[in-house]
Amino acid sequence: MNCTDYLSMLATLPVDELAYGDAREHVSTCHDCDRVTRVVVERERNMRLAFDQLQSSMPATQTAIRALEASRRRRIARYYEVALGVAMAATLVVMVAVRRGNGPMPVATATETFRLQCLSPDQAAEVVRPFITSAGEISIPPSGLGIIDIRAPIEELQKARSALDRFDNPRESRCAVRIVVPTER
Amino acid sequence: MAELPELVARTREGDERAFAAIVGTYKSLVFRWAMTLSGDEDDAEDICQEVFVRVHRKLWSFRGDGPFEGWLYRITRRVAARARRSPPPQTTSISQEVYVTDPGARVDRERAIELIRMIAATLPMRQREVFMLCDLEGRAPAEAAAMLGMKDVSVRASLFKARASIRRSVLATHPFYTDQLR
Numbered sequence: 350m351n352c353t354d355y356l357s358m359l360a361t362l363p364v365d366e367l368a369y370g371d372a373r374e375h376v377s378t379c380h381d382c383d384r385v386t387r388v389v390v391e392r393e394r395n396m397r398l399a400f401d402q403l404q405s406s407m408p409a410t411q412t413a414i415r416a417l418e419a420s421r422r423r424r425i426a427r428y429y430e431v432a433l434g435v436a437m438a439a440t441l442v443v444m445v446a447v448r449r450g451n452g453p454m455p456v457a458t459a460t461e462t463f464r465l466q467c468l469s470p471d472q473a474a475e476v477v478r479p480f481i482t483s484a485g486e487i488s489i490p491p492s493g494l495g496i497i498d499i500r501a502p503i504e505e506l507q508k509a510r511s512a513l514d515r516f517d518n519p520r521e522s523r524c525a526v527r528i529v530v531p532t533e534r
Numbered sequence: 535m536a537e538l539p540e541l542v543a544r545t546r547e548g549d550e551r552a553f554a555a556i557v558g559t560y561k562s563l564v565f566r567w568a569m570t571l572s573g574d575e576d577d578a579e580d581i582c583q584e585v586f587v588r589v590h591r592k593l594w595s596f597r598g599d600g601p602f603e604g605w606l607y608r609i610t611r612r613v614a615a616r617a618r619r620s621p622p623p624q625t626t627s628i629s630q631e632v633y634v635t636d637p638g639a640r641v642d643r644e645r646a647i648e649l650i651r652m653i654a655a656t657l658p659m660r661q662r663e664v665f666m667l668c669d670l671e672g673r674a675p676a677e678a679a680a681m682l683g684m685k686d687v688s689v690r691a692s693l694f695k696a697r698a699s700i701r702r703s704v705l706a707t708h709p710f711y712t713d714q715l716r
Contacts, residue, residue, distance in 0.1 A: 360702050361694065361697065385705065397670055399645050400649065400666075400670040403647070409558040409561040413558070416590050417553065417590060420591050
């Protein structure tokens with residue numbers, strides 16, 4: 350075994366394993382390899398010693414006190430988290446139950462009969478339809494009378510009324526009779 | 535001093551002195567692990583602190599069917615991994631050096647910290663853990679394997695690689711070694 354072989358073994362094997370056979374024979378005759386081996390052994394021993402002596406600079410009692418405080422704080426925070434979660438879940442459950450129990454929220458509606466002066470009931474229905482949503486209803490009497498019944502929420506009913514005022518006004522609509530009085534010269 | 539199972543039982547019942555005794559027994563060990571895993575002294579102090587917070591909170595889950603050190607090491611490992619993922623805190627802290635008053639101790643401490651930094655810089659995480667548990671703490675590879683949740687053979691392979699890297703870094707500074715292998 351030459352120095353190169355020995356050093357390549359020294360670079361990877363535990364020192365104990367070099368204390369037998371060819372390696373031991375070589376190191377006992379080679380002063381340089383023996384010196385390098387001693388360096389490695391010494392460095393590894395120092396490494397272990399230094400590691401063993403490594404201490405935290407904060408006293409253990411301080412660490413324990415801080416850990417207890419932090420643990421207590423986190424426990425309280427956890428209680429709050431759980432309580433908050435339970436409260437939110439309960440609120441959600443109550444809301445869902447109320448919704449299911451009552452069905453859709455009722456909308457206050459009113460019914461009004463409009464007497465038509467100019468438009469036919471069908472024409473009036475066309476005029477007001479854009480203002481009446483699904484909650485409302487437009488009824489045209491089959492008798493052919495010039496009236497129209499509208500059942501709708503108050504707000505929509507008002508819009509329908511103003512639309513009919515505008516379009517079913519004899520002075521402003523197409524069906525208005527225009528009286529022209531000839532003037533004397 | 536009371537035995538560990540008794541300290542654990544008393545801590546579970548809310549005895550703070552028993553918990554302080556556990557911290558006193560294992561603080562240095564956890565700090566050394568944290569230093570090796572993080573490679574930084576301040577991080578190691580933070581990790582150490584967090585580990586004992588978790589120990590206090592999770593002690594009920596320690597069943598005692600395995601070694602306490604293994605359980606403690608797994609917590610340290612998790613906390614260190616989490617610390618690696620989180621960005622460093624922006625707040626400045628008071629230096630911990632204030633507690634060290636002996637100048638000799640300071641020199642030894644700095645040498646030890648330097649050594650850990652060298653190990654952290656030289657070895658990948660897995661090899662670092664194996665080297666620390668086996669070569670620096672003198673545990674058997676089987677025990678290290680149980681602590682790390684690895685196979686015995688994988689621990690031996692990592693240990694071989696770690697030892698080779700450390701040995702090479704030691705020998706790299708030696709003139710005879712560098713001359714021979716040039």
